[in-house]
Amino acid sequence: MTRFNTRATRPAVHSPVTTTGEQTRTHEGGAGHLRDARSELFLLAVSNFVGQDAFYEKAGDRDDRYTQLVRKLAIEDPEWTAGLLGWLRGEGNMRTAALVGAAEFTAERLLHEAPGYSRQVINSVLQRADEPGEMLGYWTSKYGRTLPKPVKRGIADAVQRLYNERALLKYDTESKGYRFGDVLNLVHASPDPAKPWQGDLFQYSLDRRHKRGTVPNPDSLPTLARNLAFPEFFEQDPAIILNAEEIKRAGLTWEAALSMAGSKVDKAKLWEELIPSMGVMALARNLRNFDEAGVSDAVAAQICARFAGPEQVAKSRMFPFRWWAAYKHAPSLRWAHALEQALNHSLANVPRLKGTTLILVDRSPSMFPGYGFSTPNSSDITLAEQAAVFGAALALRAEKPTLVEFGGGSKKLDVTKGGSVLKHIEAFGQIDGTDIPAAVKAHWFAHDRIIIVTDEQTRPGWLPSNMWGHGGMRETAIDDLVPKATPVYMWNMAGYKPGAMPSGKSGRHTFGGLTDHAFRLVPLLESGRDATWPWMAKTA
Structure with missing residues (x-):
């Protein structure tokens, strides 16, 4: 009887974020795992x-x-x-x-x-x-x-x-x-x-x-010379600031042009002259200002065309959650479809996973305010929202997804094939507590893989001990519930020191960061190839 040469046999693969075998406790008291110095630094840095x-x-x-x-x-x-x-x-940006x-x-x-x-x-x-x-x-x-x-x-x-x-x-x-x-x-x-x-x-x-x-030399420094003279030209004729070519010649930033113009020119007309020379990130952070000024639909369509361009989005180097922030704070729905396209471009590396995939997205209190930071439009784009961006994108691209939000409890969310990532993000809620093992136990039913987007700070996973043949309760972990042959990918959102599971081999892998780049490692590992650090992958 053959034991090793079966159709289920897969080569052992390794990923770069590696635990040492030394155990600790997570910040919520669950079983934790320490990583080597390189792995700890990488997850914290990103x-x-x-x-x-x-x-x-x-x-x-x-x-x-x-x-x-x-x-x-x-x-x-x-x-x-x-x-x-x-x-x-x-x-890494x-x-x-x-x-x-x-x-x-x-x-x-x-x-x-x-x-x-x-x-x-x-x-x-x-x-x-x-x-x-x-x-x-x-x-x-x-x-x-x-x-x-x-x-x-x-x-x-x-x-x-x-x-x-x-x-x-x-x-x-x-x-x-x-x-x-x-x-x-x-x-x-x-x-x-x-x-x-x-x-x-x-x-x-x-x-x-x-x-x-x-005075700057106009032959070698023409833009600086024109910029220095521009306020005088503006005083003589304020309409000069409504000429996009003149703005460009003088090297006026959009901030400087708005400050200089004050109330002397029509704000909508000024924005319409500035918009063609603005970067994509500046456009995304000013959608509210465009709406409030009354920028025309024709010019709005030009902005949307840039958001819809994959090269423009790549050049902007915007984190995926920044597109969610722009959508969240834009007053008008005229931007919505283009922002959806831009978000999808920024998530180009999220794989289309074959088979069945369990996607667990952490919605516990530690993923919410108390951990906000500045974005182009707001200071309240939380880890939970960032996790929802990745979770929704994974679910919409997976062949047979099970999308779950979890905290101390958990809830399955509907996935509409061909639906909007932005609308799926809006469907997420908040759940008190953090219990990763319980969420795995409740929703894993022989999926081909599990992906958990989380800060990893789980409570002890207390489950009935009759699973092991005797009464009472026992603290359990992911490895107690999921066979090594089923890969578990932990997407670390916060860079804390303790991890929730071993990683680096045996079907247990941890990634991190606020971009989609590390998702490229999932199909790589599943094809039987080792993964390495992203800056080394390009020279390997």
Whole structure:
């Protein structure tokens, strides 16, 4: 009789987030599992909005845990950590966590006099022209005004790459502690030889910072020269600000144009001139303003066409939940279909899973307010809503889904094939308590896989012990309920230290983050291939 060579045999596969075998307790007292340092740092990094409280963890404690992990791995595994930080600011789209991580990585390597990596890591996380100043603000506030060479050189590399006329107009403002000129003074960046205008830009940035009254050279810096003269043109003829080409020539941001215009021009007409040059994220965050100003349906259709374009959505790098936020706070339904399309584009990596899939979405109190953070439209887009975005998308794309919301209890939700992700998100509620094992026990009936979107902080899963042949109650876990042959994927939304199950092998895998990218690992693992860290996958 054959035991191993059966149709059900599958190759053993491994995923990168790995538990150590050491046990602990979750924040709600359930059986918990500790992860290795790399796994703990990864899950925390992809969910950590620096300086903000989580439900179970104060901001200071959370940030300390993050910096300690970065500093530990900066010495023990600098290549891996450098890869994480570069990816975190890029595809991971986590700005502040990447910047803080790069600074702490560098500080620890300087402390140990360890050569290499630091300059490159600093440069890799600075991807927007205001970020060299942000890095200086963080470094000097924590370590003083003395700048080590790797910090100076990494920032100088980024300055060469990022500083241009429009960047100066957008980011070099009086509100900043470190202006462009301050950054140049401190890091001594040289102009890029391939950018002949950059020398004049750097000099003008210094003159502007020290209020020397220098006029930018109109031959090398035409946008800055036009911008400086534009207020005079506007005073002579306010209608000039209703000319989209003139706005573009002067490099006016939409914020600057609205401020300058005040009540002197029709607000709807001004928005209609600004809209063609606005980025997709700026459009999404201003839908309420467009409606209140009375922007025409024809111009609204232009906005919707951009939301419906997959390339535009990808370029915006907006988290999927930001599209939900835009829909949630837009007064008019004229945006709804386009926002649905944009949300679906931002979830392009959510797989169309074959067979039966149990999808459990955490709606417990720890997923709700008490853990809010700023979005383009609101400060109340909770973990629960983010989890609902992923859960609804998975359910609508799965062949045979069972969609369940759970807390201490649980409830099955209807899934309408071909339906709207946005409408399915609206169907979720809130349930007191958190009991992952009980939700698995109540709804798993030999599904091909289980996907749990949660912060993992489960209560002890007390279930009747007659399941094991004797009376009373016994604390149970996922592995007691689900055979190893059935894969369980835990989508970690909060980055807490204790996990709710082992992970890394034997059909138990944990992912994390606020984008859809890690969903690519599910079909990879189910095809019998090992998964690796996302920044390594592209070179594997």
